[in-house]
Amino acid sequence: MSELVELQPELTVITDGLRFPEGPIAMHDGSVVLVEMFGPRLIRVLPDGTKETIAEIEGGPNGAAVGPDGMIYLCNNGGCFTPADVMGMTFPGPFDPSTYIGGRIQRVDPASGDVVDLYTECDGRPLRAPNDIVMDGHGGFFFTDHGIRDLAQRTSDLSAIYYAKVDGSHIAEVVFPVEAPNGIGLSPEGGTLYWAETHTGRVFRRSIGEPGVIEPAAPLDTSIVLYGLPGYQLLDSLAVDGEGWVCVATLVNGGITAISPDGSQIEHHSTGDLMTTNICFGGPDLRTAYITLSSTGQLVEMEWPRIGLHVAHM
Template sequence: MNVTEIASGLRFPEGPIAMPDGSVILVEIERGTLSRVQPNGDIEVIAKVGGGPNGAAMGPDGWIYICNNGGFAWHNLPNGGLMPGNQSDDYTGGRIERVNPETGEHEVVFTECDGVPLKGPNDLVFDRSGGFYFTDLGKRRQWDMDLSSVYYARPDGKTITRLVHGVITANGCALSPDETVLYFAETTTGRLWAVDLDSPGKARKQPGGQPHRLVRGLDGHQLLDSMAVDAEGNVCVATLINGGITSFAPDGSGIEHFPFDDILVTNICFGGKDLRTAYITLSTTGKLIKCEWPRPGLALNFLNK
């Protein structure tokens, strides 16, 4: 697979969005910014939101919605790379924010659900009705960590409901092409889960009473991060430690691993002609790369139409 480096020097990039003009909007978690990477590699800060901006997605109003995890403590690797750690000393809580990509104006949309504060929102995806699903990975401290949840919310800043709770480090999320299944990854267990949806924001109970079912887990010490779905319904999940992208068949019957040169490959999105270009964040080394993917990506609501 031929790889082209678009930009380097990014401060732990995540949440890439391939824009129609050829640029890629992404977050720099350590820098606390929403940034735009031009095709020539130039990096422009759109907004400095602080905390820990994580997943990002285009909303129906043309604003970029961000999962802000509230901030990490950071560690420098021997090779000069970055590694996130525990909850930061200046952590003030998790939140969902939105940013006007033209002006940089930004505002908080959600900080809680049913009176329970958001801890570490991580990734989000919009459905065609204009609502969005998001994961709350939680925060880790020296001696304890939060349980994770999956939510459904509307951009109105009022409507939010919890679909899943009690999982461990819920990270990336994405919808199936027909939007009847929400996928989410559990980082530390290396598992891909699915939530069957009866309607937007309504999860179907599984035989055991829980709202989620296992698609497949990975063998050995491999962790899962953020994701995108291709046009054939395969779930392409960024993979940590065994750095790369792991493509899961939607029924879990098979997997295919595409390696890249970073132990923390954190996210993937699709853009370019016919959505055949994969844009991938290599986070410890601070790079955004691109390559031609074997299959076209799935068009995202409010962006690739």
């Protein structure tokens, strides 16, 4: 059985008033670039909390990453959620087909704010609701397609993990089927891909054979599950720290669940926000964790117990 440690970190609010923040990227100048899913926009938050709009984004921007060309690559869920305000907090509400524009991967020029659709389909199948993204350092990136749950129609997508090139030349489905995949990340050496399924509360892992290629898993190979959370806890986006711990934003039991590389040790860093959606690492010594608290519209920071991880192109 994994050992669980409950922690109550000291959080510092950098800024608030955000419309469901997600996809933070810690920049070298001390700012944090992130999306507001219900903005919808891509913004820069300066160290003093000042907010600057980089680009207005139609649909529903989610995960974000800096590419090898300095451009920002976005997962756009197409506006598959509608904002639901409950007692002053914001939650993802039901799917509304009248406002949905289709899922897509986009490239944003942070200097000009120009937005380009890079991918909208794979092998003739439309992307449904791309959610999170990680660059691999080889000119490409992995991303999750969370899929759509249409309660009115009582349907739910079977979705996939994809690999694509930043130049728009190649996209491929590398894992199928998966159930509402959300966060995605790479181990420090780049040989293991992790992703989190929201509704099952599980973190999966698969080996990477060569850039963009996932090694086949044997039937009934239980090692592909790193950890499954007990009780009613849902999983959102994730980051991997410098010691290989998988740090997953946790919904309902609001906080960051950090899982050791072998799954034997678990930390829960409580934030008090039911919609704790994402984490990234930055600061001069990579010991600062930036966390998005989406129901309350805040970007906060805390000291992380381990050094963070230099992600590709940063």
